[in-house]
Amino acid sequence: MHRFFRALASSVSFIRRPALPTPVADGSQMQWIRGIRVWVKDGNLEQALAIMERKMKSSGMERLIKRHTDHHIKNSEKRVRARKNLELRIRSEELSRKLRSILVKKIRYASKP
Incomplete structure (x- = not known):
């Protein structure tokens, strides 16, 4: 103990x-x-x-x-971690692209009188 x-x-x-x-x-x-x-x-x-x-x-x-x-980290565990990190990065990039497009639309429409 x-x-x-x-x-x-x-x-x-x-x-x-x-x-x-x-x-x-x-x-x-x-x-x-x-x-x-x-x-x-x-x-x-x-x-x-x-x-x-x-x-x-x-x-x-x-x-x-x-x-x-x-x-020591097994190779299989390294692959799993790498795949999860890649999925997180891709999801983050997709969300940032969506957010950027939403913000651009708001800026465009807000500037029109």
Whole structure:
């Protein structure tokens, strides 16, 4: 279990950015801008881990961690990623063309008295 937390902490370290320190009575304490806080109720660590996983998936942090992992990526996975990126780029270009044509039409018709 501790190995899991160490691996998670090392892979999430790029997300944490120190904010201004908050003064307390005996010194200062570092605050983090982004992060997930999960309370462990009645010592139920399994439930807290399940809640943390759900929060990580919903916040998109899981995708960030997977994107920054340094491990071998299979060729089939590279092809899938390349195809998805190509589809996204094509869809984005199509939408930008449509938007541009709509804006040009509005400008043309707005300039006519």
